[in-house]
Amino acid sequence: MPIQIHQGRNRNREKVNITIVIDVIRAFTVAHYAFIKGANRIYLVETVEQAFQLKNNNPDYLLAGEVNGYPIEGFDLDNSPFHIAQKDLTGNIIVQRTTNGVRATLNWLDSEHLFVTGFSNARKTAEFIKENHMKEDIEINIVASHPTGDDDYACAVYIKHILEENADQISIHEVKQRILTSHVAERFFDEENHEFIKEDVLYCVKELDTDFVMKVNSISEIPMIERVQVC
Numbered sequence: 001m002p003i004q005i006h007q008g009r010n011r012n013r014e015k016v017n018i019t020i021v022i023d024v025i026r027a028f029t030v031a032h033y034a035f036i037k038g039a040n041r042i043y044l045v046e047t048v049e050q051a052f053q054l055k056n057n058n059p060d061y062l063l064a065g066e067v068n069g070y071p072i073e074g075f076d077l078d079n080s081p082f083h084i085a086q087k088d089l090t091g092n093i094i095v096q097r098t099t100n101g102v103r104a105t106l107n108w109l110d111s112e113h114l115f116v117t118g119f120s121n122a123r124k125t126a127e128f129i130k131e132n133h134m135k136e137d138i139e140i141n142i143v144a145s146h147p148t149g150d151d152d153y154a155c156a157v158y159i160k161h162i163l164e165e166n167a168d169q170i171s172i173h174e175v176k177q178r179i180l181t182s183h184v185a186e187r188f189f190d191e192e193n194h195e196f197i198k199e200d201v202l203y204c205v206k207e208l209d210t211d212f213v214m215k216v217n218s219i220s221e222i223p224m225i226e227r228v229q230v231c
């Protein structure tokens with residue numbers, strides 16, 4: 001059961017059975033909260049233009065995301081888990097465009113099973129895969145989507161430990177510390193920088209006990225994240 005960790009949003013290898021794309025700060029923490037707040041599905045798009053095109057054809061869709069971390073003019077939502085957590089998104093369809101998490105995911109659509117997660121749903125995702133997909137010869141690819149950020153990499157190592165059944169050898173406190181002290185987190189703690197709020201990173205390190213995982217439906221015309229219930 002080879003499990004490899006790959007860092008960065010670009011693709012480096014052939015098709016695998018299972019890919020888990022991680023974006024802790026902040027895209028897939030946002031996605032997790034969006035489902036908690038009632039979102040129905042999340043379409044993934046590469047560009048801002050594609051997002052606007054979808055909205056033109058479907059005015060009810062909510063556009064969410066960022067470019068290099070900054071909110072996008074004309075979008076309904078930014079890339080803040082803290083802000084998303086204040087919304088009621090019951091039944092809403094979201095279109096997400098982000099720099100790392102979404103773009104990395106779009107590079108792995110040919111995986112037999114493709115999951116996305118932040119830290120908030122990492123354990124649940126790893127346990128779901130362990131229970132439902134583990135076979136001797138299965139190849140698992142864990143993608144830490146930020147090209148240099150230790151937030152995603154630390155979470156990838158955490159997931160790998162759970163999948164390999166040696167979670168007791170990793171300290172969850174250390175994983176959280178690595179996220180909090182990653183260079184990606186820095187600007188959220190900079191009090192001079194009003195574009196970024198520390199609450200976001202604090203939300204990103206909260207492990208939540210929810211009853212679903214986030215799986216990508218890649219045969220849909222536009223790839224989308226769906227909520228898969230865990231028994």
Ligand SMILES: O=C(O)[C@H](CS(=O)(=O)O)OP(=O)(O)O
Nearest residue numbers: 026027068069098099100101
């Ligand atoms: O908005 C974010 O937190 C980041 C921005 S970036 O990594 O600094 O470009 O995007 P994400 O795709 O959520 O990592």
Ligand SMILES: [Mg+2]
Nearest residue numbers: 023025026100
């Ligand atoms: Mg990120």
